[in-house]
Structure formats: C-alpha cells, structure tokens
Amino acid sequence: MSVWKRVLIKTVVLAFVIVLFGAGAAGWQAYRQSTPEYAMDKYIALLIENSGEKAYALLDQSEDAAMTSEEYETALAEKKYSLFASYDVTASEKRRDQSGNEYVDYRTEFKDADGAVQMEETFTVKKQAEPLFGVFDQWKVLSGHCMVKDFVLTVPAGAEVYLDGRKADASWLIRDGVLPSYDCYQIPSLLPGRISLAIRHPAFDSVNGTIDPLDGSAEYGEKMALGQAAQDVCKELSIKALKQLYSCAAREKTEDLEDLLGECLEEAKLFVKEQGQEFHKDSAVFKSAGITDFAVQFGAPVFTGEATGAITVPVKLSYRYIVRENVTSEPSDEQGDEEESQEGDAERPQVGTVVQDGETQVISGDNTAQLVMAWHHDAWHIASMEIPVIPK
Helix, strand or coil: CCHHHHHHHHHHHHHHHHHHHHHHHHHHHHHHCCCHHHHHHHHHHHHHCCCHHHHHCCEECCCCCCCCHHHHHHHHHHHCHHHCCEEEEEEEEEEECCCCCEEEEEEEEEECCCCCEEEEEEEEEEECCCCECCCECCEEEEHHHHCEEEEEEEEECCCEEEECCEECCHHHEECCCCCCCEEEEEEEEECCCCEEEEEECCCECCEEEEECHHHCEEECCCCCCECHHHHHHHHHHHHHHHHHHHHHHHHCCCCCCHHHHHHHHHHHHHHHHHHHHHHCCCCCEEEEEEEEEEEEEECCCEECCCCCCCEEEEEEEEEEEEEEEECCCCHHHHHHHHHHHHHHHHHCCCCCEEEEECCEEEEEEEEEEEEEEEEECCEEEEEEEECCCCCC
C-alpha cells in the first residue's frame, strides 16, 4: 500500500474518531442539560452574576405576558438578585397539568456573603414540548417570578382605571370583604418598576401618578379630592333644597319634597313643620322670608358600607336670612302690648338684627345648615340634613 493511501486512511479514521468523540461529548452535554435541576441551577447562577441577556434565553414566557429583553433586565434590576453571594435550591413539588405539561417547583434561598438567608423565592421550570435533537428533554424557567402577583388596587366605585395607558380589566375586580363604595382590583401580574396610573371618577379630581408593584397594594379613596364640578353641583343642590324647604314652611305645606329630599324626607317634613310654626307664631303675622349670601365648606369624603355604594360628603352651608313680619298692635292696652312684646323677646332671643318700619318688622341674621351629600347611581343626592329654625 502506498504511503499516500495509508495517510488517507489514517486521516479518515481520525476524522471519524473526532466526529464520534464530539458527538459523544455533545450528547453527554445535552443529556446533562436535559434535567430540570440543571436548568434551575444555571438560571439562578446567571441571575446572581447579573447576566440578564443569557438568563433571558432560558425563559419560558408561554404562561405570562411576554417581556422584551429590556423589560426583563429592568425587572431583574428591581428584584436585585445580583446583590446575593450564593444560593440553595430545593425541589418542592413536581406536577403535571390537565394538558400534560410537566412542571417542577424549586424553593430557592438567596444568601449574603456570610451565608445568611436574605430572601426566599419559588421558581418553576417547565418541560418544553420539543426535545433537543429529538431525544433530550428541555426545561426552561417560567417568567412569572419576574412579575409581582396579585397587586391590589382600591379606588372609588365606578372609577375608570388605566395602568400604563391600558384600561384595567373588569375581570380583575373582587368583591369579598370590599365596601360597596369601593372597587378593588386584584391585578394578576405586573412588572416591577414604576407603572403609570390614571384614575377618572365624576366626583373627584383625576389622579395621574405612578405605583410601585413591589408595594403589594395601593389605595385611592379618602385621600382623593372632591372635584370642582362636583362641588358646584352639591352647592347648587343644597341651595335649591333650602329655598324649597323655606317656601314649604312659609305655606306650611310639605308637598313637592320627595323629588329633591326623598332620602331624608322625614327630616325635611319635620323641619317644615317646626319652621312653619316659628314663622306663624304669637301675634306676629308672617309676611315673607328670604335667604342669600351663601358660603359652602366641604368635609372629607366618606366611603360607606351602604348597599347603594354611596360615597358621602359633609357640606356646611352658611347663609344670610331675612324674615319680614306684620306686627299688630292694640291701642287700647299699650302697656299690655309692651309686656307681651317683652315676653315674646324673652322666649325668642334675637341674635340677629331687628328693624321695625311701621307695621313691618324685619329680622335678619346668619344661619348654617349641615347637610350630607351622597354620590350613588351616577348622581348626587341629599342624604341627611340638620337646619336650625330661623329667626334665631
């Protein structure tokens, strides 16, 4: 056999051995990497090394909202895995779902340089549908660990909520243990990091801000400010109600109260009765009454447990009143009239201003009504009232 043939044969044999050895090494490597333990260990090591790009390649994002590599690295920065020095991984559960997908949960302890456990977290690896080289299993880590799960956001009932510009899903609403005047969203998953939040509600000033999912929850209710449009409506409704009450008292009639004061009708009727008696008492003949110069103050919103979902707001309405009376006299008994007048004054101390012009007596003063406005069914209502009788 010639020399060149022997060289050729040796070359072919060597190449075959190299290929065989390489395939064997690759096969062994693939076999070693086909276990869930390997996938978990490698992934955690990359997190601690802050190798986000390599760790991203080991993610299974089939069961959570897909993240870009940039979003993923932002999430890792918020979770701060790279601050830890070592870790221990323990398999806690192996399971299979109804579709035949296989999972293994791993409880991981992250430790500092002294070996003290600083954080614990559960990771899940999932067996991939396509085996490597058609033979070896592949396992990847579910991306859910990057997410903040079940963040709870509480807002006034009926509010529109937007997270990063997207409207909150109504399916996230929960009702157990939540007052009817609140809407409570349990958000399945959020990426760590500041998330923009917008809240829109007819009764309140809009909220435009951010939330930190790592806080676990956020509540927007009593700290929200009553909107200017709502204040205007409440003031207008309060003044309208007062004018109607005094008009009814002047006529000693209680008709037409239900539409405006239906939620506090008994209180309204009682006021009309007492105010009417005051207007028409003694020897004075009631002539007219008027109210003006209104000033309003609003208290903090109260989120009630009423079935209507009412959000109530205390309203303090101050105003000026003027009462005109026709005064009768008895010329034949001036002394008696004087005594009667004095007795009347003793029974009804005058803290306002009293002016008598001929047969007309004008009594003016200041008064304050305490009302409670209630927002429900997309409208404002007068829930209760407390109004001192005039004149004082």
